[in-house]
Amino acid sequence: MSDTTGAPNAFPPEVYAQRLRMAQRQAAAAGLAGILITPGPDLQYLAGSRMTSFERLTCLVLPTGRDPVIVVPRLEVAALRGSPIDELGIEMLPWVDGDDPYGLVRQTVGNTGRIAVADAMPALHLVPLAAQSSHPFELATPVLRELRMIKDDAEIAALRAAGEAIDRVHARIPEILTAGRTEAAVAADISAAIVEEGHTSAAFVIVGSGPNGADPHHEVSSRVIERGDVVVVDIGGPVPAGYFSDCTRTYSVGEPNSEATEKIGILEEAQRAAVAAVRPGATAGDIDAAARDHLAGHGLSDYFVHRTGHGIGLSVHEEPYILAGSNQTLRAGMAFSVEPGVYLPGKWGARIEDIVVVSNDGAVTLNNQPHGLTVLP
Known part of the structure; x- marks a missing residue:
């Protein structure tokens, strides 16, 4: 197995599957409609991806009650092949320059509840995502820290x-x-x-x-x-x-x-x-x-x-x-x-x-x- 940097994945895919399920359960318990995760330590923890955040949006969408998806530039899709994201069968929603990836995220997560975002999300992406939401965004830190604090x-x-x-x-x-x-x-x-x-x-x-x-x-x-x-x-x-x-x-x-x-x-x-x-x-x-x-x-x-x-x-x-x-x-x-x-x-x-x-x-x-x-x- 390899991740997007070419380094071996830290853990088997089932470890990441369990983490994703736990994050969704914690989000639901907190009354959230979903969590948005851009590249950074949270994405590495939840899905084993070491992708770096660029000007093009990559965002793992964790809706509560539905399967996760990842919105990703089409030119980055190949880099995800062989990663836990691919091995877990997480649906990839590719986009190309000229598309509206922020609208794609909004369509995926819905617009009827509270949304939390990873604390490492760049303002470059946070601001346009928030502009399409009828609810103020919250930090996902209270949910994710409960998972990441306890090491297996x-x-x-x-x-x-x-x-x-x-x-x-x-x-x-x-x-x-x-x-x-x-x-x-x-x-x-x-x-x-x-x-x-x-x-x-x-x-x-x-x-x-x-x-x-x-x-x-x-x-x-x-x-x-x-x-x-x-x-x-x-x-x-x-x-x-x-x-x-x-x-x-x-x-x-x-x-x-x-x-x-x-x-x-x-x-x-x-x-x-x-x-x-x-x-x-x-x-x-x-x-x-x-x-x-x-x-x-x-x-x-x-x-x-x-x-x-x-x-x-x-x-x-x-x-x-x-x-x-x-x-x-x-x-x-x-x-x-x-x-x-x-x-x-x-x-x-x-x-x-x-x-x-x-x-x-x-x-x-x-x-x-x-x-x-x-x-x-």
Whole structure:
């Protein structure tokens, strides 16, 4: 089997058939007449298609109570052959330049009820679709997140493979991260290693050395890494099944100062406490509080400036979000990062991040490289 990119489909067609049925049932329970899905993670999840959104509309139409159809440019039909969309027998409604694909969608879904759209739908398509509707469009996120948040065994296996692959990259950091090299040069070698170790691409590479590490979203720069620098390395990418890795470790090039050693030790304890708090029935806010309260107890809460984690799957960031005050109840099968950080402006920063999966008994950690400050020669 292959999808529209030529990569193998992640799962057998019956998996996608089940997901489509579940999405239609959830939509009906929410009182929707249908859901419209354009290319993006939701289409990949529901129908295994990795098509990219262009100026020509491709839209999977999921009416409640009727079979799904896909409105697709005729020049893209051949690309769907052999994909789950074709193997499931989903009706294709081709259109050519000069036709009105938005009217075709409207005819298919009807105009008598509430319609929800994927949150990745471009405004280029949303606006003309909405213009033909007598009802305001809604986001399909409340329906689809309930499906995508709970990973099945095959998805967890893909996330595990991604975690093992990124662990292998972190194991290679000592041969890459050395004094005298620029952040950009280190990042280039890490990007190559990410692909060499089993990813299809490097989605992101953060190398924050010295004061640059105090910016949580610093990427790379021409700064030359010096001995004694604390360096944040946050990396990830998709494996062939489309599921992402995301793992952060903090390194020291040579012996760090005593302040960094002490505070990063406290951060390690905070991250461990948050992972230990993961279990079905706990809330996302509970996990955030476990890390944040530990840091607060050591006077470091002002230096933790972001949420504790985010869901992961076919997107690097997705539901559930692990943030302060969230009442989202954790359930078995949820997968997310646990990544508290400490950032001292003008000095250094540190972050420790694992991907965990909620099991019936607690958390299964998918990253297993050493968690504390790793001192490099």
